[in-house]
Amino acid sequence: xxxxxxxxxxxxxxxxxxxxxxxxxxxxxxxxxxxxxxxxxxxxxxxxxxxxxxxxxxxxxxxxxxxxxxxxxxxxxxxxxxxxxxxxxxxxxxxxxxxxxxxxxxxxxxxxxxxxxxxxxxxxxxxxxxxxxxxxxxxxxxxxxxxxxxxxxxxxxxxxxxxxxxxxxxxxxxxxxxxxxxxxxxxxxxxxxxxxxxxxxxxxxxxxxxxxxxxxxxxxxxxxxxxxxxxxxxxxxxxxxxxxxxxxxxxxxxxxxxxxxxxxxxxxxxxxxxxxxxxxxxxxxxxx
Amino acid sequence: xxxxxxxxxxxxxxxxxxxxxxxxxxxxxxxxxxxxxxxxxxxxxxxxxxxxxxxxxxxxxxxxxxxxxxxxxxxxxxxxxxxxxxxxxxxxxxxxxxxxxxxxxxxxxxxxxxxxxxxxxxxxxxxxxxxxxxxxxxxxxxxxxxxxxxxxxxxxxxxxxxxxxxxxxxxxxxxxxxxxxxxxxxxxxxxxxxxxxxxxxxxxxxxxxxxxxxxxxxxxxxxxxxxxxxxxxxxxxxxxxxxxxxxxxxxxxxxxxxxxxxxxxxxxxxxxxxxxxxxxxxxxxxxxxxxxxxxxxxxxxxxxxxxxxxxxxxxxxxx
Numbered sequence: 001x002x003x004x005x006x007x008x009x010x011x012x013x014x015x016x017x018x019x020x021x022x023x024x025x026x027x028x029x030x031x032x033x034x035x036x037x038x039x040x041x042x043x044x045x046x047x048x049x050x051x052x053x054x055x056x057x058x059x060x061x062x063x064x065x066x067x068x069x070x071x072x073x074x075x076x077x078x079x080x081x082x083x084x085x086x087x088x089x090x091x092x093x094x095x096x097x098x099x100x101x102x103x104x105x106x107x108x109x110x111x112x113x114x115x116x117x118x119x120x121x122x123x124x125x126x127x128x129x130x131x132x133x134x135x136x137x138x139x140x141x142x143x144x145x146x147x148x149x150x151x152x153x154x155x156x157x158x159x160x161x162x163x164x165x166x167x168x169x170x171x172x173x174x175x176x177x178x179x180x181x182x183x184x185x186x187x188x189x190x191x192x193x194x195x196x197x198x199x200x201x202x203x204x205x206x207x208x209x210x211x212x213x214x215x216x217x218x219x220x221x222x223x224x225x226x227x228x229x230x231x232x233x234x235x236x237x238x239x240x241x242x243x244x245x246x247x248x249x250x251x252x253x254x255x256x257x258x259x260x261x262x263x264x265x266x267x268x269x270x271x272x273x274x275x276x277x278x279x280x281x282x283x284x285x286x287x288x
Numbered sequence: 289x290x291x292x293x294x295x296x297x298x299x300x301x302x303x304x305x306x307x308x309x310x311x312x313x314x315x316x317x318x319x320x321x322x323x324x325x326x327x328x329x330x331x332x333x334x335x336x337x338x339x340x341x342x343x344x345x346x347x348x349x350x351x352x353x354x355x356x357x358x359x360x361x362x363x364x365x366x367x368x369x370x371x372x373x374x375x376x377x378x379x380x381x382x383x384x385x386x387x388x389x390x391x392x393x394x395x396x397x398x399x400x401x402x403x404x405x406x407x408x409x410x411x412x413x414x415x416x417x418x419x420x421x422x423x424x425x426x427x428x429x430x431x432x433x434x435x436x437x438x439x440x441x442x443x444x445x446x447x448x449x450x451x452x453x454x455x456x457x458x459x460x461x462x463x464x465x466x467x468x469x470x471x472x473x474x475x476x477x478x479x480x481x482x483x484x485x486x487x488x489x490x491x492x493x494x495x496x497x498x499x500x501x502x503x504x505x506x507x508x509x510x511x512x513x514x515x516x517x518x519x520x521x522x523x524x525x526x527x528x529x530x531x532x533x534x535x536x537x538x539x540x541x542x543x544x545x546x547x548x549x550x551x552x553x554x555x556x557x558x559x560x561x562x563x564x565x566x567x568x569x570x571x572x573x574x575x576x577x578x579x580x581x582x583x584x585x586x587x588x589x590x591x592x593x594x595x596x597x598x599x600x601x602x603x604x605x606x607x
Contacts, residue, residue, distance in 0.1 A: 037401050039539075093345050093400060098546055098589045101539040105582030113576070226412045226535075229405040237402065266420045270413035274394045277406060281397040 004138030009259045010252065015144055017251020018151035022206035024228040024235070024243045025158065026199025032175030032238025033195045036085055037096055040103035042225025044200050048073065048207025049216045050111060053122050062125045062212065066150075069208035070201050077200025081193045089192075108218060117218055122211040147209050154205070155244060162240055171195060175238040227254070230269055234276045236283025246284065300467075300554055307460050311453035319452035325564035326459040327521045330466055332544040332556030334513035337470060339542070340550045341479065342506050343486030345404050347538045348391060348411035352511035354533030355387050355414065356380040356518025358424050361528050364433035376435035377462075377519055384515020385508050387414065392507040396500060399489075411535050419530040429529025432522060455524050462520055463557075466513060471553060482506055540581075547588045549597030558596045 027041050048069045055065035084103075088096050123129075124143045131139035162168040174181040174191055182188050207221070214220075231250050235242025250269050257265035276284060307326075310319050331353055338344045359380040364370040371379075395406045418424040437446065437458065446454060473479050481502050484492045493499045522528050531537075540563075548559025563584070570580030 031401060035401075037404060093404060094339070094542060094546060094550070095589050097345060097347075097404065097539065098543055098585050101536075101543070102582045102585035102589065105578040105585065109576055109579040109582060112578075226409060230409050233398075233402060233405050233409065266416040267413055270409055273406070273409055277394050277397050282402070 004135065005259075007134065007138060008140060009256055011140055011144065011148070013252035013255035014248060015148050015151070015251070016255055017248040018148060018155065019206050019210055020224070020228060020231055020251055021155060021244050021247035022151060022202045022209075023224055024231040024247055025155075025240055026202045027228050028232045028235065028238055028243045029171065029175065029195050029240065030199045031232070033171060033178070034085065034089060034192050035178065036088065037093065037100070038085075038199075039097060039100035039225065040107065041199070041203055041228065042221030042223075043104050043107040044073065044077075044203040044221070045207040045210075045224050046111070046219070046221035047076075047107065048204030049122075049211040049220060050115065050207075051204065052208035052211035053120050053216045054115075056122050056211070062122065062208075065208050065211075066205065069204040073201035073204030074197040076204070077197035078193050080200065081196035085196060086189070086192070111218065120216045122216060124212045143212060147213070150209060154202070158240065167194070227269065230273050232283075233273055234284060236286030239283065239285040242283055242285025296552075296554060300557070304460060304464060307456060310456050316452040319456045321564060321568060323452070323455045323459045323524050325561045326456075326463045327517055327524065328541075328544060328564060329557045329560035330459075330463050330517035330520060331514060332541050332548070332560050333463075333466055333470060333553075334510050334517055335541045336545050336550075336553065336556045337473075337482075337506055337510040337513065339545055340553070340555070341474070341482040341486065342503055344503065344507070345542065346395075346407040346507070346510075347404055347535050347542075348388075348395070348407035348414075349510070349514050349541055350535060350537035351411040351414040351533045352384040352388055352514035353518035353521070353537065354418065354528075354530070356384040356515025357522035357528045357532050358418065358518075359383040359515070360435060360519055360522040361424065361430060361432040363435065370433040370435045372438055373435045373458075373523070376523075377516060380519035380522075381512040381515045384518065385512030388508045388511025389504075392504045392511075396503050396507065408535055408538075411533065411538060415530055415533040415535070418533055424528070424530070427530055429527060429531070431527050434523055434526050459520055459524065462516065466516065467553070467557070470513075474553060478502070478505070543585050543588065547584070547592065547596060549592075552597035555597040562596055 023041065023045055027038060030036055030038055030041075051069045051072060052062060052065040055068050056062045059065075080103075084099065088099055124141075128141075128143040128146050130142050132142050132145060133139045162171060170181060170186050170191060171194075173184070174186075174188065174195075178188065181191070206224075227250060231243055231246045234250070235244075235246035250272070253268055253272060254265065257268045261268075280286070307322055310322060314322070331349070334352075335346070335349050338346050338349075357380075360370075360376055362383075363376050363379060370376070391407075391410045395403060395410060398406050419427050424430070434446070437454065474483075481492065481497055484495075484497070485499055485502060489499055492502075518532065521532070544559040544563050545556050546559070547562055548555030548557065566580065566584055567577065570577060574580065
């Protein structure tokens with residue numbers, strides 16, 4: 001009984017951590033390659049969740065919403081990069097912070113104008129609306145298992161892409177030394193569009209996946225944004241592997257903390273961040 | 289940081305006089321608006337020390353503001369009731385400064401974007417402390433007892449009728465004192481060292497300055513001043529809630545500084561009044577306040593590179 005509860009919390013923690021990875025991997029790559037900090041990344045997550053709410057509400061199927069969030073996100077990200085972020089590459093941090101802060105306000109306003117300010121719920125797809133028996137009488141939601149699987153699949157695809165392809169190695173090179181990529185004759189601007197589009201697509205996919213697991217509501221991305229920053233700080237800016245392990249760690253600590261020591265759960269991840277900052281100020285997986 | 293010219297100082301003095309005379313000509317509503325703008329100006333001035341001084345972009349500032357505000361609540365719960373403002377104001381800045389002193393050594397291990405992210409995270413940690421625990425009275429906020437505005441036997445007896453006028457005068461006095469303090473500070477060796485860090489941190493360090501200690505001093509002082517601003521907000525509104533610590537308010541303060549101009553010490557004051565006015569006008573035109581604010585931010589970032597303080601009637605003659 002106790003063991004079953006613990007197992008459920010661990011699975012919940014892993015699944016939360018993997019969602020965090022989808023969000024923070026984009027954040028960390030966008031920073032690594034473009035040197036741009038995107039405070040609106042949490043809003044992109046929220047938009048993804050609302051896309052799922054609208055499409056699942058209209059068609060009755062979440063399976064359409066997932067690719068829509070992914071492709072729509074890629075397109076949206078490309079437009080944002082071409083239209084706005086490209087102009088802000090050489091600007092100071094403060095300008096970038098305020099630009100993305102303005103985007104948060106405008107996205108929220110657009111959401112309020114197009115939809116409403118209510119809490120909504122999105123139904124779990126009918127095909128996955130059952131529980132899988134795991135051990136003894138302990139059963140776990142099939143949709144949550146599917147989310148775990150999809151996130152792991154996307155993470156694996158991303159590792160393959162970044163580590164094994166030519167374009168991926170260009171991205172890694174750009175994250176390490178942007179000037180060098182220019183010298184090698186790689187079109188850095190196309191790389192930026194690609195990375196920003198990819199990051200946006202992942203954040204919106206995460207939002208769409210999370211929609212049936214929680215309520216869809218205004219400002220829902222805010223908490224994820226802050227925690228994703230903690231993930232990036234712990235993992236090291238620009239490091240995909242760092243984001244992966246840090247996201248799993250944070251997901252587990254946060255979920256287990258909320259279950260077993262609720263008084264301290266809110267501050268636990270920040271304390272962990274403080275320790276990492278003391279020990280390795282540039283993150284656990286940062287290179288040199 | 290450029291200090292204002294004699295002409296600028298004259299204009300600031302005239303503006304201060306105009307505000308001081310508000311009780312004679314302005315409505316209570318407009319006096320309340322002026323108080324709101326002055327509190328925003330104090331908050332932005334505290335940030336200007338970090339931003340315009342040492343070039344540090346912090347998103348934890350609202351947490352220190354909120355702690356300053358909540359300290360009024362804590363003092364009011366002591367046996368004997370709310371103390372005089374002469375005690376509560378230093379207490380608020382001390383508490384906020386202590387919080388900055390606890391966070392600073394961790395956050396200052398990082399630079400640039402990392403600093404921004406860690407200050408954001410630590411600021412939110414403090415937000416959750418007030419939001420999730422019963423320490424400050426819970427997530428919905430609490431009405432508080434105002435500190436007494438008495439000193440050495442003199443003072444105002446607050447009534448519902450004279451409140452707006454009294455608050456305008458008290459806020460003006462604190463804002464003026466804070467501006468004078470920063471004006472003086474930026475002329476000391478410490479102020480010049482901060483400007484040096486903003487220009488080139490490595491060079492300052494190579495020249496033998498203890499950069500980390502200077503930055504920590506600026507961070508703590510800036511937190512203490514934000515606490516003063518928070519104290520004045522609590523005094524004026526007699527209400528505190530966790531939203532005071534929300535990072536959106538830190539971003540707003542950054543916007544106010546940018547709007548007014550990072551390069552000038554009086555920039556945040558201009559920015560705060562402009563921001564309050566724009567918000568007020570926006571509210572009378574449309575319900576959608578975030579839309580107005582978002583467009584103002586976009587406009588300020590895209591168009592106003594040197595802020596309102598950098599605007600000139602004529603284009604400067606190139607030398």
